[in-house]
Amino acid sequence: MSTRIIEVxxxxxxxxxxxxxxxxxxxxxxxxxVISLVSSPGSGKTAFLExxxxxxxREFHVAALVGDLATENDAERxxxxxxxxxxITTGTVCHLDAQMVETALEGWDLAALDILFIENVGNLVxxxxxxxxEGLRCVLLSATEGEDKPLKYPTIFNSSDVAILTKMDMAEAxxxxxxxxxxxxESVRPGMRIFEVSSKTGxxxxxxxxxxxxxxxxxxxxxxxxxxxx
Amino acid sequence: MSTRIIEVxxxxxxxxxxxxxxxxxxxxxxxxxVISLVSSPGSGKTAFLExxxxxxxREFHVAALVGDLATENDAERxxxxxxxxxxITTGTVCHLDAQMVETALEGWDLAALDILFIENVGNLVxxxxxxxxEGLRCVLLSATEGEDKPLKYPTIFNSSDVAILTKMDMAEAxxxxxxxxxxxxESVRPGMRIFEVSSKTGxxxxxxxxxxxxxxxxxxxxxxxxxxxx
Numbered sequence: 001m002s003t004r005i006i007e008v009x010x011x012x013x014x015x016x017x018x019x020x021x022x023x024x025x026x027x028x029x030x031x032x033x034v035i036s037l038v039s040s041p042g043s044g045k046t047a048f049l050e051x052x053x054x055x056x057x058r059e060f061h062v063a064a065l066v067g068d069l070a071t072e073n074d075a076e077r078x079x080x081x082x083x084x085x086x087x088i089t090t091g092t093v094c095h096l097d098a099q100m101v102e103t104a105l106e107g108w109d110l111a112a113l114d115i116l117f118i119e120n121v122g123n124l125v126x127x128x129x130x131x132x133x134e135g136l137r138c139v140l141l142s143a144t145e146g147e148d149k150p151l152k153y154p155t156i157f158n159s160s161d162v163a164i165l166t167k168m169d170m171a172e173a174x175x176x177x178x179x180x181x182x183x184x185x186e187s188v189r190p191g192m193r194i195f196e197v198s199s200k201t202g203x204x205x206x207x208x209x210x211x212x213x214x215x216x217x218x219x220x221x222x223x224x225x226x227x228x229x230x
Numbered sequence: 231m232s233t234r235i236i237e238v239x240x241x242x243x244x245x246x247x248x249x250x251x252x253x254x255x256x257x258x259x260x261x262x263x264v265i266s267l268v269s270s271p272g273s274g275k276t277a278f279l280e281x282x283x284x285x286x287x288r289e290f291h292v293a294a295l296v297g298d299l300a301t302e303n304d305a306e307r308x309x310x311x312x313x314x315x316x317x318i319t320t321g322t323v324c325h326l327d328a329q330m331v332e333t334a335l336e337g338w339d340l341a342a343l344d345i346l347f348i349e350n351v352g353n354l355v356x357x358x359x360x361x362x363x364e365g366l367r368c369v370l371l372s373a374t375e376g377e378d379k380p381l382k383y384p385t386i387f388n389s390s391d392v393a394i395l396t397k398m399d400m401a402e403a404x405x406x407x408x409x410x411x412x413x414x415x416e417s418v419r420p421g422m423r424i425f426e427v428s429s430k431t432g433x434x435x436x437x438x439x440x441x442x443x444x445x446x447x448x449x450x451x452x453x454x455x456x457x458x459x460x
Contacts (some may be wrong), residue, residue, distance in 0.1 A: 151303070
């Protein structure tokens with residue numbers, strides 16, 4: 001990449017960081033717990049989120065923003081669980097940024113929400129650099145993608161708070177080496193909490209729900225950070 | 231994205247296009263057939279390429295450049311098939327560009343090669359915008375990623391010449407809807423040639439090999455373009 005584009009990008013990133021900080025303060029004062037999901041395309045973010053929303057909607061006021069280059073398909077799927085879903089279509093842009101999130105929130109009463117999910121564009125590289133003001137960032141890695149991905153895409157794992165191994169029902173068929181995956185995550189992000197789930201069979205979903213309930217009980221970002229570490 | 235970064239990017243893209251054009255002329259005059267592979271992380275580019283290289287190395291002088299943010303793992307794997315493999319580590323950059331390809335080729339006698347593969351960074355968004363001077367761009371989509379990806383990431387399918395559906399041995403377990411996948415590819419890139427393969431079972435590899443042999447027999451880019459359409 002040219003020096004010129006790096007300089008301009010640095011400025012844009014700084015603007016994004018400022019806006020993300022303002023968003024984070026807004027979320028905190030509204031008492032809403034904001035969780036973003038990042039992963040490769042097709043690692044099961046939407047299926048996982050759909051299952052979570054169905055379960056969480058019984059207990060909490062939940063909402064979701066979903067990012068994609070094109071189509072409204074994901075928002076339509078998620079609206080079966082909750083009406084509070086908005087799609088952000090980015091065109092050719094490979095990630096969400098804080099400005100897109102702020103625009104998408106227009107007219108929503110954040111104080112009326114308990115948990116807001118932000119599903120990023122499927123991309124294991126670019127979203128890592130853009131703070132969205134979230135309190136928690138979850139990186140998803142599917143068993144079918146292979147256990148080497150944390151080493152090959154270290155930044156996105158390093159900038160996330162929690163890792164979720166998805167499609168564990170296919171781990172055997174995909175010859176997924178779970179121990180190697182755990183070791184690779186640990187090497188790029190020591191101490192990171194790791195969940196193993198299958199949206200299809202329901203495996204591991206209870207553990208994630210418990211974790212989110214606890215997280216919600218400590219909704220301020222600083223308290224959340226402590227909770228994640230513990 | 232800000233107007234400023236878009237303007238600077240346009241200039242960088244123009245530089246890339248000029249350099250890619252020069253590379254394409256170099257490849258053509260050297261008589262080497264250059265094929266790039268793009269896909270999500272974990273859709274099986276390296277496994278597919280490894281199988282291809284082992285087979286093609288019996289008949290042709292083959293070489294490969296492999297892009298990753300970090301690690302030399304892929305190059306090491308591919309070197310079992312041919313010694314002519316170089317890794318391009320991009321750091322935090324989410325795609326290969328023509329300059330990286332030119333630099334990586336330094337010291338190689340292109341005229342001594344028959345087929346050169348360029349495996350891009352795993353990313354279904356950004357690589358679509360960067361011409362690498364290749365004669366053929368193949369987009370890979372694994373059965374485990376889901377049949378909706380062509381609609382959600384139309385640019386990368388639209389800018390590719392051939393689609394390869396990988397991990398077809400897991401299609402049933404993943405409940406992959408093959409007809410929908412074919413329909414979705416057709417809708418974003420009408421007439422696109424589609425192969426179905428499994429690097430694990432060998433399914434469909436013969437068809438790909440036949441296609442590549444034919445392609446190699448028509449190594450000039452204009453003849454290649456005609457061959458792809460036929």
